[in-house]
Amino acid sequence: MTAVDPVPGEAGSIADPRSYASGAFDDHRPPDAALLGDCVHCGFCLPTCPTYVLWGEEMDSPRGRLYLMKEGLDGAPLDDAMVEHWDNCLGCMSCVTACPSGVRYDTLIEQTRAQVERHHERPMREKALRGLVFALFPHPGRLRLLRGPIRALQRTGLDRALRRRVTKPGGLLERMAPHLAAMERLTPPLQPAERMPARIPAQGTRRATVAMITGCVQDAFFPEVNAATARVLAAEGCEVVVPAHQGCCGALSVHNGREEEAQRYARAMIDTFEKADAAHGLDGVDYVVINAAGCGSTLKDYTRLLADDPAYASRAAAFQGKVRDIAEVLDELGPAAERHPLPLTVAYHDACHLAHAQGVRAQPRRLLAGIPGLEVREIADPEICCGSAGVYSILHPEAAAELGRRKAAAIVDTGAEVLVTANPGCLLQVASSIPASADLGAHAMGMAHLVEVLDASIRGLAPDRLRSARSTDTS
Amino acid sequence: MERTAGRLGTTAVDGVPAGRVERPTSTTEVSALLRETAAAKETLVPCGARTKLTWGLPPDSADVLLDLSALRGVVEHQAGDLIVTARAGTPLREVQECVAATGQRLLVDETLPGATVGGTLATHASGPHRLVGGTMRDLLIGVTLVRADGVVAKAGGKVVKNVAGYDVGKLLVGSYGTLAVVTECTFRLHPVPAARRWLTARVGSAEEAQELTRAVVHAQVVPAAVEIALDPAGDGALSVLLEGRPDGVAGRAGVVRELWGGPAESGDAPEGWGAYPWDPSVTGEDRAVALKLAFRLSGLRDVLTEARGLRIRGSAGAGVLYAALGVEAGRGSHEEVAATVERLRGVCAHHHGSLVVLDAPGSLKPALDMWGPVPALGLMQRVKDEFDPDHRLSPGRFVGGI
């Protein structure tokens, strides 16, 4: 007979909180045993997990990753295998949506990643890559500086040759270059170094005061998205406040286990926005609005991030209480400005950090449905990540490329003219994937942020502007 | 405990003389008989109403003709649970009469008058309703059997939903009495429909038959049966049976009318509904070659084309047809009949199906490959060896000499 080891009295849960000894983790916020205990091993997360969809392996599913955490808590030492599978997670949180038992995988993987960063020695090359990523992406100024050289490289057609000769396959430049090049390609040329005004008055009756977060990638590469956000908010009767000297929200750091770094960013963000309104501080604004999904999910989790900091815990809660995605604010307020017809077919792509992490699915669709003449098409397998996932596409290029190819194919299948989403990372990823799937009969497709579509409708712009926006037609 | 044994009626099985006839009246008696005959390794051929006793190959020997007709009667009918348990020798008609009292029916057609529950199960015989209700295999939920070694066993149960243990019942369906002796069966029942209507269209070609069948099968009218009947010239009719509530049947009949363009309609079954095409009253022959053809639905046209010249009946909508190949004097040598069978078998195989010669005149059987190629035959032989290691039950009647 098989040696079976039933845990007495336990019915279904994979974790038994009583049996833990410290194994892979230290005492500072190890993966929460009680949260792990909520997993009943039903497997409903499997088909929604991008890496399980790719590889079909238990270890690269949420259920498997939770199991590895449990092993770590049970006393198994932190080993390369565990770290590899946790690293492979895109953090798309699709599993959180799918889970019928309410397992907080998002919290658990963040807790685990912070432990990994503290205790796991990565190989030199990987360390260097991660160092470079975190020295670059959370810094809008540095990102902006990069734009010139990349463009020059691209224009001369040297980049491919350079990459081939100068770098080894899989080397740093090889990995970074496509991503940065996609960013550059999507950025309108000759964009003036436009600064957002500090205060934009509401049009008509003021319905709300909104402080706006401008983001890092959004600010450097998609300044027109920020401009459209401010215009739409103003048109809908919002007074818009844009605090100066905004830093990174800490999302990339949180997602990669760099907890202390994330906390630094979060404190700075709170400091900045507490001064948003000169007279009343944070109390003077109704909402803090963000138009990048990845940032939004982190901003809405500051309370937990700073829970152990007595100086910031309650301030974080106050700040978090005001954070809304742009779609939430606009949907909540309801339309005030007139929508002009926009005869256009769009495919709406759910950004993972909007749909899964923030549960914002209906609002963007309602907003699009409110535009006369606009047809919205759904994309097959909407719950599966496009592979962008913050800096995942740089750290795991093969997996990201394959997910991007699949997502691009699904998007192309809709036959829509414009792809609409609410996250800069998704736009970048899909843009770099669609040309690669030319054999799928890909046609040039415009790409726009949700607010750009609303902006075009409110301003009565011609639909062609969106059709050619960041067009995938690279010829 | 009463026991009847004796020489009753025919004592030959498809030309093979039976040593004696035993007519047990209970499962216990069947068990005792199998134990008694084990020592001498006597062979037994179970039978019911003997309506299909010549089907398959003649047995290698039949020391005992095991007549189960005394194992007769409905044991239990639970109307509220939609189940019935009957002894194997019970005529199907008797079961239907019993359950009809509460507005229910066993969704198995009586394809030959007098056929019993056990015989229908052993030969996996089915009629028009297979399209909506499946066959014995789909309706059998529990079985009592007696093994060759006399052991009495049950499988399944009396509830429709049950996944405890192997579905031994399915193995027995269509096993021609070669694995065990079935003494009692429990079936799932269905309500008798309040209304039924037949719509019949004339068909003059295989193409037309295929088109009309396709139209009604892929529509959303949930036909209870889609049957075809063709004479040797290829002329005949396609009928769809609609069953259900009066409003529902009327609504669906309207859809079929549109699809088929003015079919004849009736509240009564067309003549010969569900009968085999080799019925002597139709063919005028005592015993024609009886063929069962199965194929992918999309193969209907090709099969009908190839079968022109034969009398055809069957479930066009389910991919199962029956054909009668006349062998009256002067209508072909044994070789020619065998060649026709193989040609038809070829077209069925091309459409991922099979052809079985269910029955044929005794003189012809040796010239025919009755069962055709049987995939996984090795496994089947191993199953036979486990259940009946001495090959005492209906030896030689079934596939691969089983």
Added chain:
Amino acid sequence: MIPVEPREAAIGRLTARARELLRPEGVITDRARLRTYECDGLAHYRVTPALVVIPDDATQLAQIVRACAELGVPYVARGSGTGLSGGALPHADGVLIVTSRLRAIKEVRVEDQRAVVEPGVVNLDVTRAATPYGYYYAPDPSSQQVCSIGGNVAENSGGAHCLKYGFTTHHVTGVEMVTPDGEVVRLGGDAPDTPGYDLLGAVVGSEGTLGVVTEVTLRLTRLPEKVVTVLAGFHSTDHAGAAVSAIIAAGVVPAAIEMMDALSIEAAEAAVQCHYPVGAGAVLVVELDGPSSDVDAEYADITRLCEENGAFEVRTATDAVERALIWKGRKSAFAAVGRISPDYIVQDGVIPRTALPEVLRRIAALAESSGESGVRVANVFHAGDGNLHPLVLFDDAVAGAGEAAEAVSRAILDLCIEHGGSITGEHGVGHDKAPSMARMFGEDDLDTMQLVRCAFDPDRISNPGKVFPTPRLCGERPGRRQGVHPLQEAGLAEVF
């Protein structure tokens, strides 16, 4: 013959062989990764397998099974690992063969009403592939968005709609499988009634003990013209049960009839805010589908019968969104009880539908008599076919509660057996209920089933230890049965 070679050496040789056959990632040997495979959907049984292999195609899978046969290494096949009976519980000295990468939908041929799929294909994906052509795959286990067709074949999975449409066994027309000696055989196919024994009928539901399927041909069903879902609130399960009986007696066969009692309604409300009728002691979810003229007529009957039997509120959903709202509460029920109880056991048993009121009363009495342990039972079931899913709720922190809950759970199975029902309607026997088989079947019954096992797998290397409480030594001829058949003893069957 099983070689006398020690198991460890055999595993070592099998591992070496697997490395030759599979891509490197497809052979898992390190402990951390192996442990992620140590349980399926029934997580309180855990066995770490000696080796996990993840083949890419049927050829590789067959090669692995052949190697197992040669080396005498036991194997267990696993799909998505969602089973609730421990059917895919690994073998400590064996290999776990994972089919999750065999997930191609090879053909969808609606003109033949067939789809051909690999075993790792997810159940719901078959429907997704067929829906554009107006067809779907009828069996719909609650886990249909994740469970695999291979697992469905092994367990003969059911679902809410099998009342009208039947189980997996009615919708699988053929398989290609690897037998335990490594031979690849085809059973059944596209066309009906393949000559010979219905081995396919035996293989479906055999829980992986007769081999591993590598390709499955499925019957596709035409989408119904109309679907209507009715939600009816009753004051008690007795009223709801009477309504079910009345519906059946009226000759209506709905696509599904589901019942939930007060406790499970409470859990569902807590989890998904399904807004079922306030104050209901039981709700029925009745789904009708088919041609619209029939559905309309049946709908009138159903609402009338519910009201006649004491329904105080009847709601109707006719579009997908409204239907989803009604089903949301029912479908969330299992996971939702986690919100009202720290621990629970999901039971799966079947009774004749007419025994429902009595069995429910006895279940309530069982919970009450469990005394201070605080065990409660929430009832969710497929009322149309008498398939109970009692959820036995307890708090493991209370001394003795776990044992009391298990005792109640066991007693519920005894009730099912006593009423002539079954110990499992859809979750399977697996590891969990193998000991209970001897309570439902006699020795001879089990022995007869194992004759089939001996024909397929005389060395018992395919999922050993599952389904049967004690293995039969193949080739052995057991003596005559002693004593009385358990069903006869229970007064449920006579020997004639």
